[in-house]
Amino acid sequence: MSELKIFRAKYIYPVSSPVIEDGIVATAKGRIIAVGPYRQLKDLGVVFDLGEVVLMPALVNAHVHLELSALKWRLTPTGSFISWVKSLIKGRTEVGEDEAKEAAWQAVREMWHEGVGVIADIGNTPLALSALESSPVEGIFFREIINFRNGSREFKELVGLGRTPGIRISLSAHSPYTVSPLLLQAIKAWTRSRRSIFSIHVAECPEEVLFLKEGSGPIRFLLEERGQWNPSFRPPEMSPVAYLHSLGLLDQRTLCVHVVQVDLEDLELISRTGASVCLCPRSNTFLGVGLPPVERFLALGIRPALGTDSLASNDRLSIFAEMATVARFFPRIPPEEIIKMGTIYGARALGLERDWGSLEQGKRAAFLSLRIDGLGLAAEDLAGFLTTSSHPPELSWIYG
Ligand SMILES: [Zn+2]
Structure with a gap:
């Protein structure tokens, strides 16, 4: 042998x-x-x-946007989530394709050197696919859809997924406030039919909570400004997590990313439906949106994965650094549990527990x-x- x-x-x-x-x-x-x-x-x-x-x-990085890697150090925390989103949108237009690709390569190399073996990458473009494909890491690529105006009819042309050898491909909806309800359901149906993971940012910032409760506030203004407001949208008047549940989106193959603005009812919904959670504490800190109630998650049997989010809201793509951040902010959580977040819980959330x-x-x-x-x-x-x-x-x- x-x-x-x-x-x-x-x-x-x-x-x-x-x-x-x-x-x-x-x-x-x-x-x-x-x-x-x-x-x-x-x-x-x-x-x-x-x-x-x-x-x-x-280690498992259950949430990153490689295509944003060239924005490292270009965006500064302003204390306002929406200002950051605007500077992100502007910053992306200032980066050339070659520069973005090179930065994505560098980001994958950095993660590998810091012990990350599995990367769940979110991208509006396939720009970072080649970096994932030719690296020694296991990659899952989530094509991210952002469209608040359209319904599921336009879904097919929005998807446009090609095949990439060696990389698992799935879909992600950006968030409950940037994807229309019909489209959210269409994306989930697509992933459900393929038994793949559906990833979505949810309950990240207070503005999201306000928008779904009242249909107003900075997110409404941003959608209008960008020509994305849909006049037929009626605010569900519920929390982001409850809204996803009302649309039938929460199940064991849904990965809820961030989950900061949540109450006990939200956590019970996540626990009951078996949805997974990915926390990105260093990104949350950078953006000043607060921190997820990690101890409550654990008390309810929710086993969070960890992600770095992108270099537009983090200075490193290190799961060691994310684990250290959880340990610093939540000193009562046993370190053994925090290591599980960076390893087995991440693998489980991505459906890769058999291998990783x-x-x-x-x-x-x-x-x-x-x-x-x-x-x-x-x-x-x-x-x-x-x-x-x-x-x-x-x-x-x-x-x-
Ligand atoms: Zn993200």
Whole structure:
């Protein structure tokens, strides 16, 4: 069995089971075939001893917009979500295609160097597809639809999805306030028929709540200004999450991104329908929209994934940095739970749990090795260490 590779490490952090001290991960043909203590598995074959490292699963970035990567440092937080949206729209017109493509490449490289193995990318254009396609990461591309004026009749021409080898393709609706209700349902029907994930920004900013309650405020003005206002739209007079539920959009293959402006009823709806959640705490902080009630999510059995959102509202695309941010703002959440958000919960939210998210038999043999020489870490210190190091220690990829 020449493909067999056996890696020994001071610690194995499988995520799905307790830390193993002096452990082994064995791989063959690109899959993990065994994880366990060295003393039990040492006779499997020739062991490659990695020394003072911790092996852990690849991280999952469940929400990013690679096509916006060239906007890094070009937009500043203004404290107003709508001002930021306007500067984003303007900023995009100032970036050439080659520059945007190069920045997307750079962004994928940056994520890979920081241990991200799965990227869920949202794009209005297929610009970043080639960056995803030729990278070692697993990519899901969500073609994002923004259209508040039209109904489902125009849906087909809006979609226009081509096939890209090696990349899973799905659809995303930008938000409840930028996509018409009929179109929201058409997009969900499309993804449902293909058993793929439907992603949508929801309950991100207070302006969204106001718009859906009253049909007024800065979002209404923005839609009118951009020629996107639909005079037949009647505000549902409910919260963003309740509105999605009323349209039949919440189920186990819906990924709700942000989920900041929520109350207990909203969270119970998410919990009851089994919809997934992706939190982007550093983007929320950048935009000043508040933070999601992460402890309440967990108390209700909702298991959030983590995303970075784009470099238009974040200075890094690092899941280590997102985990550190959750740890800093929510110190009562156990660090072990935060690592699950960056790994297994992300894989689950994207329908990729079979391959990613933990070190277990049968999963992809593509995982991380972090050097911890001289740090004197005990097994029980590892989770805390991994969630407070927003810049991880020397990290390398192990491919079996
Ligand atoms: Zn986003």
